[in-house]
C-alpha cells in the first residue's frame with residue numbers, strides 16, 4: 001500500500017505537508033459560483049489550474065462542471081494576464097451568454113500581481129459587458145487558506161456585488177449556506193418551507209449539480225440563486241449564516257452594506273447543531289417550531305436510543321472542514337462515541353477555542369490540529385500510536401482505512417470513489433439519521449467481516 005512507510009514516530013515538521021487535509025481556494029470559489037443561476041465561473045490563471053478545479057468538482061458531483069479560463073501562457077505569466085481576461089470576457093459573453101461571469105484568481109495570477117478589480121473595471125469601461133450582464137471577482141490565492149476560504153471569498157463577493165437595500169423590508173430570511181451538498185441545500189429549503197418561512201438561500205447548488213437526466217444538455221441548469229433573489233437579500237429581515245468559516249465574512253458584509261442583522265450558527269449536522277439552527281431560523285422568521293419538525297427530532301432521538309449500545313465508547317478519527325468537524329464532533333459526543341483525533345487543513349486561529357468549547361472537560365481525550373501542517377499523514381501516525389474504531393473523512397482516507405483495517409465512513413469533499421452522496425442530505429434531523437445509519441452500517445459490516453464463526457450473528 002502507498003502508506004506502508006508511515007511510522008508512528010512523529011518528527012517535528014515545519015515546511016512540509018504530506019497528504020493535505022484540504023484542497024485549493026479556487027475549487028471553493030467555483031463551487032460557490034455554481035450556486036448562482038446563470039453563472040459561469042472563470043479561472044484567471046493557467047489551463048491546468050482550471051482543469052484541476054473542474055475535475056475535482058466533477059469527480060465529486062458526477063456532473064459536468066463548466067468553467068472558463070484565462071489560459072495563461074509563458075507570455076501572460078511575465079507580462080500579466082489582463083489581455084487574456086479581456087479577450088475571455090468578450091468571447092464568453094458572445095459565445096456562452098451567461099448572466100454572470102464569476103472570476104477568481106489563482107496562485108499564478110496572484111503572484112504576478114494581476115489586479116482583478118482593475119481589469120474587470122476596464123472591461124466595463126471598454127463596453128465589454130453587455131447591458132444587464134455582470135462580472136464579479138474574488139481573490140483566491142491558494143497558498144493561503146483552503147477551498148473553504150475560496151468559497152467564503154466568492155460568497156462574500158457575490159453578496160457585496162448584488163445585495164441592495166431599499167426602503168421596503170421584505171418578510172424573508174436570508175440563509176447563507178456553508179459548503180454542503182446539493183441535497184443539503186434542498187433540505188434547507190424544505191425545512192424553511194415546513195416552518196412557513198420565506199427564505200433566500202445563497203448559494204444554492206441544488207438543481208445545478210444534481211440535475212435530472214432529460215436528454216438535453218443545459219449549460220445553465222434551472223437551479224441556483226437568481227439575481228433578483230440576491231438583490232432582495234439587502235431588504236431581508238435577518239440573515240442566518242451557517243458555517244462560520246464559509247459564511248461569516250459574507251454575513252458581516254451584508255450587515256455592513258445593508259444593515260441586515262445576522263446570526264451565525266454551525267452547519268446543522270447532528271442533534272444540537274440542528275436544534276440551534278431551527279431555533280435561529282424560528283427566531284429570524286418570527287414563527288414557532290411546527291410539530292412536523294418536532295416529530296423529525298423525535299425520530300432521531302428514537303434511533304439514537306436504539307443504536308446507542310453499538311456506539312458507546314468507540315474511538316473515532318476524523319478530518320475535513322472546520323464547519324463540518326465542529327458539529328460532527330459534538331454529535332459523536334452526544335451519542336457517546338469518543339472523537340480521539342481531529343485534523344483540518346483549513347487554517348483559522350479560533351479552531352482550538354472552538355474545540356475546547358465543544359469538548360469542555362473532555363478536551364484531554366482528543367488530539368487535534370488545523371492549518372497547513374495538519375495533514376492526514378499526521379492523523380495516520382496518531383492512529384498508529386493508538387488505534388481507533390472508526391475513520392470519518394473524504395475519499396483520501398481509504399488508504400489509511402485499508403492499511404489499518406478500520407471501518408470508514410466517507411464524509412465531506414471530495415468523495416470521488418462513491419456515487420450518489422450528493423442525493424442524500426446529512427443535515428437537519430433527517431440528515432442526522434442518515435449519518436447514524438452510515439456509521440452503524442460501517443461498524444456492523446466490519447464486525448461481520450472480522451468476527452469468528454461463533455460470533456457471526458444473524459440478528460444484531
Ligand code: SF4
Pocket residue numbers: 024025026045048049050052053105106107108142143
Ligand atoms: S497552482 Fe494554485 S490555484 Fe492552481 S491548482 Fe495549484 S493550488 Fe490551485
